[in-house]
Amino acid sequence: MLKYLLLTFLVGKTLLIGKIEVEGVKALSKSEVKSILRMRRGDKYYPPLFNSYKQNLLEELKESGYFDARIIEERVKEENDRVYxxxxxxxxxRYILxxxxxxxxxxxxxxxxxxxxILYLTIPLPYSSALLTKKETEALDFLRNQGYLKAAIERIVTRDTIQKRCGLLWKIEKGPRYKIEKIxxxxxxxxxxxxxxREIKIKVGQYVSPSAILECIRRIYSTGLFKTVYHTYEYLGDSSVKVLFNVEERKNRYIRFQGGVYPFELANINVExxxxxxxxNNQNLSLRLENGFELFNGFAKLYGELLYSEPYFLSTPLKFNLKSFGGTSKVDSTSFAGLETYLSYYWTSKSRSIAGLQWRKFLKGQYSEGVTNKFLFSTVLDKRDDxxxxxxxxxxQLNLSRAGGVLGGDYHFNKYDMSISTYVKIWKPKGVLALRFTSGNLIxxxxxxxxxxxxxxxxxxxxLRGYRYSEFYAISIYLINLELRSTINSKYGLCLLTDIYPQIGGKVFFSAGLGFRYFLPIGNLxxxxxxxxxxxxxxxxxGNLYINLGEMF
Structure with missing residues (x-):
């Protein structure tokens, strides 16, 4: 390749890809073939690089059981500084296992x-290296989580080129079983x-489990105090190891900015x-200010909160939270201030429950005045892959609240709302149907x-996109949001969307539209x-345009 680059430099001629046509591949989709060849129209043409991509394509076919795959015809035509x-x-x-x-x-x-x-297979079946790799990974993960850190599986495949069949031999070597001697x-x-x-749940004397160690790392990260956490092993003999956790601290003080723009309608700016x-002791104190304003009419809302959080409250796994808040809203024609305290418990890394009390005083308002005392409960069960x-x-997500009654106050009601979001992959690599159903009632x-x-x-x-911000107020709600999401490449994606709001005993309001996504490490633009x-x-x-960070659901 260096020789070709040198020649290109000396001659001064650069060839560009005009078109690449591949015929005869049925085992892979067109998009998969393109991703393997990694050359697009307009790219520079380097023969050594292209030759390696051709071999990658043949190897990919062999990984799927097409061991006899080969190139039977190849034409490279140069025309007007373009290569076709x-x-x-x-x-x-396809060989049969x-x-x-x-x-x-x-x-x-x-x-x-x-x-x-774990390794069980129902044979005969078409050979698939991806399936075998998945089985091997699951078996190795199991053995290593039992302390066999050096477990290995060797795969030996024999082929019968006449019968077009193949046999598989797995050689499994567990190696020594390791215990934790030091942390x-x-x-x-x-x-x-x-x-x-207190976030490290593994103990000296236990057999080493990489998955348990990764859970410890997740827990350490969740404190918010570290920007880097990783672990290493130091082998102390044939049956014991030292586990070393390496951390890099974040700055304790921080400031964050976040915003969203709904052009020609509303803009939000958040500062924390x-x-x-x-x-x-990992206590967190934060002040958050949120300012919303209509682009042509000025101020719309202002909200602020001061939140204190303390993990392991009274030496329990509960997290204590105390929040004071206040705000004024032109949309709701009211101003308020209040206090809220609640306990939260994370029963998995992504699922939690909270229970607490809230006091809210309406300072002035066209439609609301007095005091609301509420009991709050919320729970989230998150089973998403990402x-x-x-x-x-x-x-x-389920939210329940009870206002008044034995708690006193000027308002008495029960409120609940529940949302269910589900995600289904309908094509590869990332064609996803996303559906959210929301239901709620105020009694x-x-x-x-x-x-x-x-x-x-x-x-x-x-x-309900396409409608004015808080255009409808209701004591009962049924709402459907549907999106068909697809990636264009590793950076960009598209989305078809529709939102439906059927009013109780009334007509149905709905909207439809398009979405664009730019993928960032911190979320989707x-x-x-x-x-x-x-x-x-x-x-x-x-129509209405919305610009924000992260998916709507």
């Missing part, structure tokens, strides 16, 4: 049956060692200042009125355009 490439490939028949043998290369048979169950922590300079130790380790860009799984008690701020607000980004057909006759209406 044609490949014709003969896949040949018709025998599997396992050699247990250890004297003891501990975990033999479990490992066999050490390095890198903490200002954070107390005890804060890290905080301290992650206030009293040297929180930033989920492709499968679901998340359920007044003792002939009480309902404060406007407690009613469900529908309209704008987050609920989301640009959605939605059209409201009920405003079709409105002069100058061209």
């Amino acid at each position: 490439i044609y490949l014709k490939i003969s896949e040949g028949p 018709n025998s599997v043998q396992i050699s247990w290369e250890s004297e003891d048979t501990l975990f033999f049956r479990k490992t066999m169950n 050490e922590i390095y890198g903490n300079k200002t954070v107390r060692r005890a804060i890290i130790e 200042l905080g301290h992650r380790n206030l009293f040297d 929180q930033l860009y989920p492709t499968r799984g679901y998340v359920v 007044p008690l003792f002939s009480s009125t309902i404060p406007t701020i407690e009613k469900f607000k529908i309209g704008g980004d987050g609920t 989301r640009v959605d355009w939605a059209y409201n057909p009920h405003r079709f006759k409105e002069k100058g209406y061209l």
